Amino acid sequence: MRKIRFIPLVIFLLxxxxxxAQTPLANPPVEMADGMRSNGKxxxxxxxLVIILFGLFAYLISIDRKVSRVEKSIEENxx
Amino acid sequence: xxxxxIFSKSYWKYACVVFLTYTVxxxxxxxxxxxxxxxxxxxxxxxxxxxxFSMMFILTVSLVYSIRxxxxxxxDYDIIASQTSYVGLAFGILGLIxxxxxxxxxxxxxWTNDPKLNGAAIALLSYFAYVVLRNAMDDxxxxxxxxxxxxxxxxxxxxTFVMIYPRLKEVDSLHPGNGGNPGFNKYxxxxxxxxxxxxxxxxxxxxCCWVASINIRTERIKRHLQNQ
Numbered sequence: 001m002r003k004i005r006f007i008p009l010v011i012f013l014l015x016x017x018x019x020x021a022q023t024p025l026a027n028p029p030v031e032m033a034d035g036m037r038s039n040g041k042x043x044x045x046x047x048x049l050v051i052i053l054f055g056l057f058a059y060l061i062s063i064d065r066k067v068s069r070v071e072k073s074i075e076e077n078x079x
Numbered sequence: 080x081x082x083x084x085i086f087s088k089s090y091w092k093y094a095c096v097v098f099l100t101y102t103v104x105x106x107x108x109x110x111x112x113x114x115x116x117x118x119x120x121x122x123x124x125x126x127x128x129x130x131x132f133s134m135m136f137i138l139t140v141s142l143v144y145s146i147r148x149x150x151x152x153x154x155d156y157d158i159i160a161s162q163t164s165y166v167g168l169a170f171g172i173l174g175l176i177x178x179x180x181x182x183x184x185x186x187x188x189x190w191t192n193d194p195k196l197n198g199a200a201i202a203l204l205s206y207f208a209y210v211v212l213r214n215a216m217d218d219x220x221x222x223x224x225x226x227x228x229x230x231x232x233x234x235x236x237x238x239t240f241v242m243i244y245p246r247l248k249e250v251d252s253l254h255p256g257n258g259g260n261p262g263f264n265k266y267x268x269x270x271x272x273x274x275x276x277x278x279x280x281x282x283x284x285x286x287c288c289w290v291a292s293i294n295i296r297t298e299r300i301k302r303h304l305q306n307q
Contacts, residue, residue, distance in 0.1 A: 030113035030114055030115050030118065032111075032113045032118055032119060042107055042108065043108075045107060046103065046104055046107045046108065049103045049107070050100065050103055050104065053099060053100060053103055054100075057096050057099075060092075060289060060290070060293070061092075063293055064089075064092070064289075064292075064293060067293060067296045067297055067300070068087065070300055071081050071083075071087070071296065071300065074081055074300065074303065074304075075081065
């Protein structure tokens with residue numbers, strides 16, 4: 001009697017395993033731009049952005065130095 | 080005498096260069112979680128969100144200096160308060176434009192009735208009003224005092240509409256961490272993204288401070304020449 005009760009329990013447990021096994025099939029992997037990276041082309045974009053960023057930094061630094069020079073010249077005029 | 084302080088120092092500007100270079104390189108090359116709808120646009124987190132963080136930070140600095148000005152009417156406090164709020168406004172506009180572009184390709188429209196979008200727009204308008212208010216007055220002390228008082232009001236408006244209103248349970252927002260949900264969404268918790276996101280926040284914050292520091296220094300020179 002005990003063994004007979006045990007059988008449906010095992011079947012139900014196997015059913016849960018089955019549904020779990022199916023979940024990856026129900027959710028296919030999300031498409032990402034992995035191919036772009038593997039082709040190496042994303043490095044071009046990164047390169048372009050780094051160049052732009054460094055151009056902006058150079059510009060900011062030059063403005064910063066200009067302001068420092070003006071500050072200095074005002075100080076010297078006072079003396 | 081032109082004031083020399085942390086704004087003329089250069090070490091934190093080098094830090095800014097390092098952090099932002101890292102952000103651009105790692106931001107594109109580090110792995111990100113694969114999510115529906117977002118796909119690779121999840122990398123916008125390193126750029127779009129940082130605009131808002133920088134805006135919030137620099138506007139908080141502006142608020143502090145407005146309060147300090149009301150406490151002790153020092154002209155330099157007015158310079159810092161006004162220039163930082165201008166830079167905060169610029170970063171807010173960048174955040175709004177980048178968010179609009181992102182929304183077009185993920186939510187399907189340039190502008191949605193999302194409470195955070197409308198709230199951010201209202202917050203920016205209240206800072207536009209600050210700029211208009213400052214330009215409307217010629218008397219320097221009067222301008223400094225009135226705009227300091229208004230700045231406190233504008234900051235409260237900004238916090239209410241950007242931080243509090245979109246988080247209410249009654250309104251539903253498309254942004255993560257809104258509509259009664261206190262935390263960020265799960266993609267923010269990804270450890271790879273954190274490795275880029277936190278340095279990105281620091282880098283953009285420092286850039287925001289750098290731009291503000293140049294504005295502050297030129298304004299100091301301008302006032303110095305006017306006072307002579």
